[in-house]
Amino acid sequence: MPDGGAAATGTEVRDADWYGEDLSGREHAGVAFSGVDLSECSATGVVFTDCTFSDCRFTAAQLADAAFVNCVFTGCSFFAATLTGCKLVGARFDRCSFDQLTVTGGDWSFAVLPGADLRRATFEGVRLRDADLTGLAARGAALRSVDLSGADLRDADLTDADLRGSDLTAVDPRTARLRGARIDLAQAVALVSALGLEVDTGSADERR
Numbered sequence: 600m601p602d603g604g605a606a607a608t609g610t611e612v613r614d615a616d617w618y619g620e621d622l623s624g625r626e627h628a629g630v631a632f633s634g635v636d637l638s639e640c641s642a643t644g645v646v647f648t649d650c651t652f653s654d655c656r657f658t659a660a661q662l663a664d665a666a667f668v669n670c671v672f673t674g675c676s677f678f679a680a681t682l683t684g685c686k687l688v689g690a691r692f693d694r695c696s697f698d699q700l701t702v703t704g705g706d707w708s709f710a711v712l713p714g715a716d717l718r719r720a721t722f723e724g725v726r727l728r729d730a731d732l733t734g735l736a737a738r739g740a741a742l743r744s745v746d747l748s749g750a751d752l753r754d755a756d757l758t759d760a761d762l763r764g765s766d767l768t769a770v771d772p773r774t775a776r777l778r779g780a781r782i783d784l785a786q787a788v789a790l791v792s793a794l795g796l797e798v799d800t801g802s803a804d805e806r807r
Contacts, residue, residue, distance in 0.1 A: 717742075762786065768793075 614634040622642035630650045638658040646666045654674045659681075666686040672695050679699040691711040700720040707727045714734040721741040728749050735755040742757075744764035752770050759779040767786050770777070772793055782790070 611631045626646045628648040663683045669689045685705040697720045711731040716736040726746045730750045738758045741761045755775045
């Protein structure tokens with residue numbers, strides 16, 4: 600595999616050991632990664648475009664300003680990984696684990712995560728516009744200040760989740776489970792409006 604700054608295109612990387620490596624500045628396009636151990640790796644500014652990751656381990660990886668554009672992840676583990684300011688626009692996830700994943704900032708618009716288990720994950724300040732989050736398992740998750748506008752949240756379980764500051768305009772309270780979720784006043788108004796009710800914020804005297 601090329602070192603930092605070089606680009607790999609149309610190749611396959613199988614069962615490689617990149618444990619603890621610094622991947623900063625590398626660029627990969629059209630690469631198929633299979634069984635690669637990326638545990639505890641660090642990377643600032645690494646770019647993956649149109650790559651596939653199968654059964655790869657990102658355990659405790661520290662990624663900052665990384666880009667995974669139109670990438671596909673199948674059976675990958677993100678246990679205790681930290682992603683800061685990363686771009687995963689159009690990324691697709693299937694049978695991946697996100698236990699103790701921390702995501703701060705970044706753009707995950709149009710990401711596909713149907714049925715993803717985020718119950719022990721933390722997303723804060725992340726853009727998830729128009730993402731496919733159908734059947735999301737996020738009971739007790741922290742999804743704070745997340746842009747969920749246009750996201751598909753049908754049958755999502757947001758029970759006891761911390762949703763404060765997030766855009767919930769795409770959440771249908773008739774199909775998503777929200778019992779015990781923490782929200783702010785503006786979000787409460789948006790959810791009530793989604794039920795077709797009119798919210799009167801005036802005082803009793805003003806209504807007379």
